[in-house]
Amino acid sequence: MxxxxxxxxxxxxxxxxxxxxxxxxxxxxxxxxxxxxxxxxxxxxxxxxxVRAGSGHIALYRGDYHRSRDEVLTFEAADLIEQLTGMDEITHALPRVYLPGLAQSSRESRGILLTGIDPAREYAVNPFLQHLPPSTMPQSLESRDALLGSRLASELQLSEGNKFVITAQNRQGDLISELFRVRGVVHTGLRDVDNSLVMVGWHRAAAMGGFPRQIHELALILTRADAEATVMPQLLRLLQNSAVQAIAWDEAMPNLxxxxxxxxxxxxxxxxxxxxxxxxxxxxxxxxxxxxxxxxxxxxxxxxxxxxxxxxxxxxxxxxxxxxxxxxxxxxxxxxxxxxxxxxxxxxxxxxxxxxxxxxxxxxxxxxxxxxxxxxxxxxxxxxxxxxxxxxxxxxxxxxxxxxxxxxx
Structure with missing residues (x-):
């Protein structure tokens, strides 16, 4: 002292x-x-x-879809969604389908990424959709309503209520064309996304891809980010006899x-x-x-x-x-x-x-x-x-x- x-x-x-x-x-x-x-x-x-706009805190994929983006790697989602939403630390399970395609209006055509979503689930979570009124969302999983990126809508010279055609190749190699109506326009602030985004109900997107009721990605939103350590072991046990694997957000979104x-x-x-x-x-x-x-x-x-x-x-x-x-x-x-x-x-x-x-x-x-x-x-x-x-x-x-x-x- x-x-x-x-x-x-x-x-x-x-x-x-x-x-x-x-x-x-x-x-x-x-x-x-x-x-x-x-x-x-x-x-x-x-x-x-x-994670809310992308893969979730944890994403479920079949095989190496998160790296290869092979449209063939899909899996059944209905039962899995019910099981996962019952877990304490999981607040939302967001099914998604991704298909490259071509959007055509009466004036222009552009390459797009057709994204199949569950409108109700996605609207509650996705920050890109928070500023939109609920009436602009697709009304069901099967509807022909669509959300377009703002730059894409401008390039195709489309506005709400206009019709346009989406053409995509299904799993069998056939070209499928379907008519959609613009329900709303999304402005994300990301140039690439706004240039190519088209959102529709995932049942409609999966049907166009030739894999009805199947998805490419199931994004899980947790109560808090550090809950991953608790949830991941449960998922591994649930999926141990399945071709589906659970991927943490940092592996699913390496750029971020x-x-x-x-x-x-x-x-x-x-x-x-x-x-x-x-x-x-x-x-x-x-x-x-x-x-x-x-x-x-x-x-x-x-x-x-x-x-x-x-x-x-x-x-x-x-x-x-x-x-x-x-x-x-x-x-x-x-x-x-x-x-x-x-x-x-x-x-x-x-x-x-x-x-x-x-x-x-x-x-x-x-x-x-x-x-x-x-x-x-x-x-x-x-x-x-x-x-x-x-x-x-x-x-x-x-x-x-x-x-x-x-x-x-």
Whole structure:
């Protein structure tokens, strides 16, 4: 205890230098905690938006459909949907059919991706459809109502109520053409999607493909993202005697997963640079403190103090400086995180109404979430860093020769 009290007093002998170092450490910790929480919150919203419009938290496919996109790899869905929606952690099971085809109006024709959906289930989950009135959705799984991407509707010169023809190749290799009516127009903000999207009831799409009542994908939406660890073992047991396999979202949507990993890696690099600068600052502060007290240390050693005691005294100064910085920085980091959770960062003045990242559209108001465990870890890491940065100055002080040190001016 006496060592810590002495370290506290020594730390403030040069008040300006200690305050500057304290501010640097505290602000660095605040920024790392706050912007890590902002990144985690933004990633969570990206994943939530991506899985609802895409493959779900967990996707069921037959064979390697998620890689090959072979239209032949379909499976029966009716019984499976009933079983899965009965599980506690699964809120929605979304059946989907995907068929490449050609859309023709009286004026133009364009290549499309015919997507078969369950309109009622999809409307409750898919963020692309949330802004549409319910009356614009296909009225049944068998109906000839269709939703078109906004750019596709413009290129085909179609509006609500107009008719158009979709031609697709079925499993037997025959070309099937059917007449549809535009029920509504979807604007996703994704250029490729808006250029090619056509949504119809999945029974109608499956019939056109020559595999009635079968689907390519069953997207499962969970109560929360971390429920995957609980649900996946149950799915593996349920599907163990089936050709259907369960795939996590990061494997089913590699573009989004890779974009998040790359973005977080760049953030880690920035954090590493900040920590390096902080370390240099602590080393400089403690080394200058040692060099200013060489004569004092020589006297302490001459009257019988051990080199180990002198070393511990310098290390205690680094420990006190680090602990104070961690307390102040964590308080500031908590306040910054609270602000980012409550208000976020509004990018609407700088960017469009929606932002594309990894093939996913999300809200331009970025909000943080609390990651208490990471905040504690980085705080302890900074404390250890401050202590570690004091080792060299402490060793240098302990190696002083008493006679030479007392002659130092």
């Amino acid at each position: 006496d060592t810590l009290i002495l370290a506290w007093k020594n730390l403030w002998r040069n008040r300006r230098r200690s305050v500057i170092t304290l501010i640097a450490l505290s602000v660095s910790l605040m920024l790392m905690q706050g912007f890590h929480n902002l990144a985690v919150g933004s990633y969570a919203r990206m994943v939530d938006s991506g 997963a890779d974009s998040i990993k790359l973005d977080y890696a760049s953030q880690k690099f920035i954090f590493a640079v900040m920590l390096l600068i902080v370390t240099i600052g602590v080393v400089n502060t403690m080394l200058m403190s040692v060099m200013e007290r060489v004569r004092e240390f020589g006297i302490i050693l001459a009257i019988g103090a051990s080199r180990g005691r002198l070393c511990r005294m310098i290390l205690a100064e680094g420990l006190v400086l680090g602990a104070l910085s961690v307390c102040v920085g964590s308080l500031l980091g908590a306040l910054l995180t609270w602000y980012l959770v409550a208000h976020g960062i509004d990018l609407r003045q700088l960017m469009p109404q929606s932002i594309e990242f990894g093939g996913v559209i999300f809200d331009p108001i970025l909000r943080a979430i609390w990651d208490i465990s990471w905040m504690a870890k980085i705080a302890l890491y900074l404390l250890g860093l401050a202590l570690g940065a004091t080792i060299y100055p402490a060793v240098k002080a302990a190696r002083l020769a008493p006679a030479e040190a007392m002659r130092h001016i």
